[in-house]
Amino acid sequence: MEKIALSAESRALIDLEVAKFPGEQKQSAVMSALRIVQTEKGWLAPETIEAVAEYLGMPAIAAYEVATFYNMYDLKPVGRHKITVCTNLPCQLQGADKIAEHLKAKLGVDFGETTEDGRYTLKEGECMGTCGSGPLCLHNNHKMHAHLTPEAVDKLLDELK
Amino acid sequence: MSLLSPSIKVCSWTQEHDNPASLETYVANGGYEALKKILAEKTPAEQIVEQVKISALRGRGGAGFPTGLKWSFMPRNFQGDKYIVCNTDEGEPGTFKDRDIIEFNPHQLIEGMVIAGYTLGAKAGYNYIHGEIFELYESWERALGEARRAGYLGKNILGSDWDFDLHAFHGYGAYICGEETALLESIEGKKGQPRFKPPFPASYGLYGKPTTINNTETLASIPWIMRHGGQAFLELGKPNNGGAKLFSVSGHVNKPGNYEIALGTPFGELLEMAGGVRDGHKLKAVIPGGSSAPVLPADIMMDCTLDFDSIAKAGSMLGSGAVIVMDETVCMVRALERLAYFYFEESCGQCTPCREGTGWMYRVIHRIENGQGRPGDLDLLMDVGTNIAGRTICALGDAAVGPVHSFIKHFRKEFEYHIEHKKCLVGG
Ligand SMILES: Cc1cc2nc3c(=O)[nH]c(=O)nc-3n(C[C@H](O)[C@H](O)[C@H](O)COP(=O)(O)O)c2cc1C
Numbered sequence: 001m002e003k004i005a006l007s008a009e010s011r012a013l014i015d016l017e018v019a020k021f022p023g024e025q026k027q028s029a030v031m032s033a034l035r036i037v038q039t040e041k042g043w044l045a046p047e048t049i050e051a052v053a054e055y056l057g058m059p060a061i062a063a064y065e066v067a068t069f070y071n072m073y074d075l076k077p078v079g080r081h082k083i084t085v086c087t088n089l090p091c092q093l094q095g096a097d098k099i100a101e102h103l104k105a106k107l108g109v110d111f112g113e114t115t116e117d118g119r120y121t122l123k124e125g126e127c128m129g130t131c132g133s134g135p136l137c138l139h140n141n142h143k144m145h146a147h148l149t150p151e152a153v154d155k156l157l158d159e160l161k
Numbered sequence: 162m163s164l165l166s167p168s169i170k171v172c173s174w175t176q177e178h179d180n181p182a183s184l185e186t187y188v189a190n191g192g193y194e195a196l197k198k199i200l201a202e203k204t205p206a207e208q209i210v211e212q213v214k215i216s217a218l219r220g221r222g223g224a225g226f227p228t229g230l231k232w233s234f235m236p237r238n239f240q241g242d243k244y245i246v247c248n249t250d251e252g253e254p255g256t257f258k259d260r261d262i263i264e265f266n267p268h269q270l271i272e273g274m275v276i277a278g279y280t281l282g283a284k285a286g287y288n289y290i291h292g293e294i295f296e297l298y299e300s301w302e303r304a305l306g307e308a309r310r311a312g313y314l315g316k317n318i319l320g321s322d323w324d325f326d327l328h329a330f331h332g333y334g335a336y337i338c339g340e341e342t343a344l345l346e347s348i349e350g351k352k353g354q355p356r357f358k359p360p361f362p363a364s365y366g367l368y369g370k371p372t373t374i375n376n377t378e379t380l381a382s383i384p385w386i387m388r389h390g391g392q393a394f395l396e397l398g399k400p401n402n403g404g405a406k407l408f409s410v411s412g413h414v415n416k417p418g419n420y421e422i423a424l425g426t427p428f429g430e431l432l433e434m435a436g437g438v439r440d441g442h443k444l445k446a447v448i449p450g451g452s453s454a455p456v457l458p459a460d461i462m463m464d465c466t467l468d469f470d471s472i473a474k475a476g477s478m479l480g481s482g483a484v485i486v487m488d489e490t491v492c493m494v495r496a497l498e499r500l501a502y503f504y505f506e507e508s509c510g511q512c513t514p515c516r517e518g519t520g521w522m523y524r525v526i527h528r529i530e531n532g533q534g535r536p537g538d539l540d541l542l543m544d545v546g547t548n549i550a551g552r553t554i555c556a557l558g559d560a561a562v563g564p565v566h567s568f569i570k571h572f573r574k575e576f577e578y579h580i581e582h583k584k585c586l587v588g589g
């Protein structure tokens with residue numbers, strides 16, 4: 001496996017996270033560090049995870065454990081726009097199934113799949129702690145879109161080039 | 162209404178102001194006064210714990226444990242580092258109250274954590290924020306910056322000789338990290354697998370140091386208590402159930418949202434505040450305290466008041482105060498199938514009964530929902546559940562069983578119909 005280097009921007013952001021913890025606890029920054037490099041690179045390749053581990057002075061296997069345990073880390077390439085829809089009970093009661101069906105039909109993919117042009121990945125999500133505004137989706141892990149209707153979904157998809 | 166007047170709104174009052182989240186709004190309405198007074202008067206920690214005990218504040222994260230008692234477990238004379246940790250890993254289906262505190266009243270949480278840090282002798286604090294609300298992780302960091310610049314955090318807080326700092330930490334998609342020891346593992350940069358207890362976090366917590374973990378709403382209630390006194394907080398609610406509380410109402414109501422009301426308020430009043438059951442429909446069932454709380458049929462629920470004791474007496478839990486409302490169109494088999502899938506998906510996998518049992522329960526409910534149920538399936542489900550409950554490291558095992566047992570107990574006919582007729586009783 002080829003070694004890769006983290007970008008200066010990523011390292012600067014990771015350093016801010018490391019500073020939150022006692023000196024000997026750099027590993028505490030691994031959650032943020034993986035998020036930071038995933039945001040930059042789109043997904044977490046094994047060599048990316050290893051670079052993070054090395055930067056934080058922790059065993060690579062420990063960083064893999066974290067990357068595989070938390071489900072917002074992508075261990076395979078995803079489309080430019082990952083759309084994660086909550087289908088849990090409160091959202092379901094408020095119409096999430098209809099939104100999920102609409103997305104699947106419109107994009108021609110099922111949950112866990114990416115459109116052929118690499119533009120969108122569709123994912124099923126668990127509770128996002130925002131049930132009162134459901135149905136909901138997350139765009140690329142960080143931007144939440146609430147009160148979804150089929151029309152709102154169409155508009156969103158158009159905006160995501 | 163503000164912190165200055167003892168209104169019923171303990172945590173949500175800033176929403177009645179322009180710029181609810183700003184430091185200016187908070188300070189203009191009495192914010193950080195409690196902290197100033199404590200630091201100026203060097204209030205002894207025991208006095209603060211005493212007020213929290215009098216207030217009968219019970220943990221808002223789900224278990225309802227008395228906060229004053231929890232605080233008294235922290236070893237007072239321990240010389241090394243200690244920590245205060247806030248739990249904003251709100252991922253229990255139906256719960257969305259803590260996110261609103263972060264979005265609209267971040268400084269009250271900061272003040273509450275600083276007072277807690279002072280009282281418990283902590284050196285630093287962390288707030289663990291659910292990964293999916295990443296935008297609020299960023300906004301809380303901005304609020305921390307404001308507080309730091311204004312001297313409420315950092316070195317020599319408000320000119321005193323006391324240093325304390327707070328930091329934001331985010332999850333990244335794991336419900337189990339809401340469990341307090343899984344949360345600590347996660348802050349240490351590990352998989353979020355709950356620890357075996359004892360030892361409890363008060364003796365062995367973050368980095369092995371004494372640690373107190375409280376829910377966001379619990380900690381955000383502290384400045385109010387210190388300002389108006391424990392007795393005033395107690396009197397907002399009822400004995401053993403002090404204060405007002407945020408209730409997250411979702412599902413089949415006209416106005417889903419958070420409503421802050423006195424503990425002890427009749428359920429019917431909350432339902433009315435949330436606009437009632439959606440138009441033209443009838444109440445069928447309610448999950449009163451987040452997805453882990455046993456479901457209650459409409460008639461039982463309508464007789465309940467919203468406090469820890471009343472809901473427990475009715476056979477469920479107030480939990481986090483997440484009220485999921487279902488009308489007569491809901492197929493209970495399908496609803497349970499989704500919840501069972503959630504627990505299966507989110508089990509951390511350490512304990513065999515939970516790892517295997519949640520999958521087993523999901524598969525059986527899934528086949529019932531899909532017209533392939535077998536005659537013994539309901540007994541099987543009850544039995545698998547009984548073999549999970551109480552036999553696991555953390556409470557997720559029990560949480561997974563509560564819905565299964567209660568849905569079958571109260572809506573057995575619907576499940577039997579599904580098995581016998583291979584289709585749904587609701588809507589054909
Ligand atoms: C599976 C599981 C998930 C939990 N999720 C949360 C949560 O999201 N937020 C929370 O405050 N407590 C949660 N808890 C409860 C915490 O373990 C802990 O009791 C609580 O944070 C203590 O704070 P409190 O005493 O102020 O309520 C969860 C517990 C379990 C077993």
Ligand code: SF4
Pocket residue numbers: 337354355507508509510511512513515516553554555556557558
């Ligand atoms: S009960 Fe389940 S979630 Fe909790 S520690 Fe055991 S396997 Fe993990």
